[in-house]
Amino acid sequence: MLKADNLGVKANGTDIINALTFNPAEERIHVIMGPNGSGKSTLSRALAGHPNYEITGGRIELNGTDITDLSPTEIAKSGLILGFQHPPKVEGVGIKPFLRKVLEAQDGYSAEEIDELIKEKGEAVGMTEEQLNRNINEGFSGGERKRLEVLQGLLLGPEVLILDEPDSGVDVDSLRVIAAGIEQLYENGTTVVIITHYGNLLNHLDEEKITVHLFQDGEIVTTGDSSLVREIEEKGFNQVFRECGCN
Amino acid sequence: MLKADNLGVKANGTDIINALTFNPAEERIHVIMGPNGSGKSTLSRALAGHPNYEITGGRIELNGTDITDLSPTEIAKSGLILGFQHPPKVEGVGIKPFLRKVLEAQDGYSAEEIDELIKEKGEAVGMTEEQLNRNINEGFSGGERKRLEVLQGLLLGPEVLILDEPDSGVDVDSLRVIAAGIEQLYENGTTVVIITHYGNLLNHLDEEKITVHLFQDGEIVTTGDSSLVREIEEKGFNQVFRECGCN
């Protein structure tokens, strides 16, 4: 269970988040929406321990353990994984050797099991053998990059998976596959947190499972069910914020 | 009216076409199909006067004038225009200044008329003002490049327009726009010759207007109506060639 209490985050010398409290309930799919520059990505990168994001106050807890000052490695090992908004290419590093190295760190997997697992989960997100034999994100389209993020989520089965814009730069087929991956993670007990601009992805998810958080100026200004998404799509952020008295 | 009689073409020191005769009837849309390496692109580039294609024999006539040994410039001015299979980028050269220069060579156009024409025909092939303000093929997708080729055909209204694979690397929307452009050219009296691998484009054209030529080893082995395309899509080249005794 993830708890961020009274969190402050600074990036490039500017305070982006001041006193955020975000305790996403387990066994839900959480959706964070908000205007550009409201601090959604900052939150996700700060939670994952990015060195450029300085935590200026508050505390992050995962299953009762303080992870506020841990390294990205330790945070990942504690069970919080971030799916990147812009997953980078890594020249010369094959996806499979990388995933093998990542999974070797997890107990109880043999080399054969790992290869079998990569193949099986790879198929689940519609990645071909040829794609899995490439280097990390080399020659990948937006959709393929995001599939690889979800694949890593499926392989690691973390306590909390944050997906930063899994639906941007993604075609319809990929969207469907990514949604299916999210459902599967949910079924397996992962708390999924999705940062998004649009409702498209939500069309492919079971709306009953979704909690929506609206972000503004580094704060969660309101939380509700999936109808909030429809409201935003119809009226835009400004009007919704005005109506809820959140701005 | 285009007439290629007993044509021989050499490229990179190899004879590709030996004794080809190709007299596409006017007021038709001609489709050339054939296996890879059968000499379709060689024919189109040789007709347009590409310096790397040496004409080793025979004669090319356009409206009774011998154009066999003319420069690409003179061939274009005589009324034969080639739409490229891989239209190159030209760094720093804007589409509009280029088209203006091309159209200035044609009599009877004022600068204003030219700009009006580019705008109007650009809209016909679904190219935005922003795209038309770019440099030639800069940042263009496959579909956008092919639209620009058709746009040039529409602006120049040539006697003969050869389109080399206008449908490769092209999405469905572009395909539709390109087909509409071809129909318009046909209506205006241009003899359109399309080189293609697939029947997709033909689905968007009036099949009644189409004559199909099958190419093999630098020769036209058979000519027929659009049903030939369906036959090839079903059976493949080899079987069709076998059945017609063309191989």
Next chain:
Amino acid sequence: MVAINNLKTRSFDKTGIEKQIEEIVDRNDEPNWVTDLRYRAANAYDGAPLDDPVISDPLEFLTNHKETPADRIKSLEDLPEETKALLDKLGISELEQRAITGLTIQDDREMIDSSFRSQWEERGVIVAPMEDAVKEYPEVRERFSGLFTPEESKLLAYHTAIWSGGIFLRVKEGEKIDIPLHLFFLIQQEGLAQAPHIIIWAEEGSEVQLVEGCTAPVLPKTSLHLDMTELYIEEDARVDLTVLQNWPEYVHTRPTQRGTIEEGGELSITTVGLGPGKSNVTDPQYWVEANGRVEINSITLSKGESLVDLGGSIYLEGDGSSGANNSKGVIMDNSRTITRGVISAEAQETKGHISCDALVMNDGARMETYPGLSSSVDNAELSHEAAIGKIKEEELFYLMSRGLDEEEATQLIVQGFVNPVIEGLPNGFLDEVKQIIDLSVQGEM
């Protein structure tokens, strides 16, 4: 740099420099510090090194001058036709034409200066002929020769000894000048020297855009032009300098630029070399402080038997500083062009990029590039790229297959090649540049 050094001392040359200094001092009535600096430089000449691929003895040019004295330009009417036409194309009014060309016209300087200078002074810009500036503005003393010493090389010693002409430009703190300031150097023989000295000083937070034209319609045959520009870009100041060079075929030019860019400052220099002269050798140097930036862009049309040798060292001395050196060349006839930009990263989080692109238009034209990158820190990002080649056959065929002839197609491609460098230039300027390119290409066909 291939150097053909000639270190023999020629006593009559020394006399030549001193005689020239005497003439200048007699005419100018300049402050003692200027004259002292001239004599210090004259003394340094013999011992200073000379590293030049062409000139083995700069003093040779002294004697040549004497043989062909040039006409003096006394008013606008005496301007060569092409210069007049270019000024017209630039959209510069007749009043302004008198002012800007007047900067180097000695005879009626006072009259023109007064209106031109006071006009700019109202906007916060001091702009004055360098001969006047050394007398009128005490602050010139610490800036003059602040970024070089005459002992560095024979050419700098020679320049410092015999400089005349040039301007002093100072933009006051925080002033943002929103119209470009034209500096048109119409170099004519004045005494025996073609060695203008330019100081550009942008105070903290100021901004200015300068367009500098250099041409020499009345220079005697085979002359040597040695100008020096010292640039002081203070904190957060921004200077955009565009230099148009159009030297006749018989002039050797050795322009020197030195600049310091203080914290957060920006210097952008675009050099359009339409006529490089017989030889053009330059190795500008820039020192960049924290978060400062320097960008050198150049386009060179090398023709005839020209030798063009473009260096350019950028020292990234402050954390977060950055530099770029982008050159493009259109290489024609029997000319030879060499580029050798160097960027040294000596501080944290610095960035540098060098690029060199050249179109070689015919056999016999020679293009060479020897860029350099040097990093002694672990988080600098330095890169370079270069491409030397001909016009791509496929592009040419593409344009021709639409009905353009080979010349038109080639002109379009060459214009497209230089376009990214020149597109920011003022319109009249741009048209002029394009026309010269078209004519050059035509000459090649």
Next chain:
Amino acid sequence: MVAINNLKTRSFDKTGIEKQIEEIVDRNDEPNWVTDLRYRAANAYDGAPLDDPVISDPLEFLTNHKETPADRIKSLEDLPEETKALLDKLGISELEQRAITGLTIQDDREMIDSSFRSQWEERGVIVAPMEDAVKEYPEVRERFSGLFTPEESKLLAYHTAIWSGGIFLRVKEGEKIDIPLHLFFLIQQEGLAQAPHIIIWAEEGSEVQLVEGCTAPVLPKTSLHLDMTELYIEEDARVDLTVLQNWPEYVHTRPTQRGTIEEGGELSITTVGLGPGKSNVTDPQYWVEANGRVEINSITLSKGESLVDLGGSIYLEGDGSSGANNSKGVIMDNSRTITRGVISAEAQETKGHISCDALVMNDGARMETYPGLSSSVDNAELSHEAAIGKIKEEELFYLMSRGLDEEEATQLIVQGFVNPVIEGLPNGFLDEVKQIIDLSVQGEM
């Protein structure tokens, strides 16, 4: 190249060279032409130029050798443990190990050679220790020193005077050898010289893949290693040469490679420098005829106080010839690495590309690159690109955010960086290289 020349003549050194020649001649009973060449070189030494950033007097190393005579290796059992282990990893059988290491082991050469050499001779390959080859194969005479003269430099004069060891390899016309030939140079002190001479001669239409290992486990402290490789690639022949260098920290190496590639021939050289020694300065030269191609790939791990200075000139002399020079460096500790590849296009339709990528792992490590391109024709295509930088923070964060620690993530990224160069290497070799990289990176963390 920064040169610290020391041109003073030291008469006792001359005696030193001659004494060494006498020792070698006594031992080898070599043909007169070889001895004559040695004396010609010894005579050329004093007058030859020296352009080296480190070594001011090559003869200094003569005296050092005398102080620390080294153990002799007489059989496989005497091999250092790490060499044995490496040979095992390469999957080389014990018989072959004896053969390949035996190439430089004088004592039991006859026995080993006979089986090894006849085995290869059946496949159309003459491979022989150079001392034997000069006696047994008359054709060696015209190839030895065919691509250089001892007068060119002090280092080449010294090499030619005192060379010993090395091999002669000749692949007969049309022979295509489908298994790689391993040449393992285990350099030990033999007389006073570490100067093996290698000739690789691929006759018309032949093909061969060579893997050459160089190490010097028993070299005395601060020694100088001067090897020379002459490559003759005839028409349509193809040679792939992979060189693994792993020099101890106290060795200065000056390897020289010269090659001619005749019409349609191809030469590809991949150098993996895992230990560059104290200094490694090299400037190979290749001349490429019509439609020939040469490709130089290198990966260098620079550590400690090493100086690595990699030149490389490719002369595209025949129409349609091409060349590439791709280098990658991982720069650590206080080492300094410089690359200065040059490609000259002197014929029609030629193509050349230079690339240089470097990862600078810590402050104080210094990377410099000075590539050169030169074209004197209008249809050459030359290009270069370079990037000097650190490991990208975003890539590191990406890998760490999956649970890898910083060391593991850095190792993966560095391996990925060198991977494109080494991926063609034999498997055992590859694992060895990866392990050395991992250990080097670990040492940096």
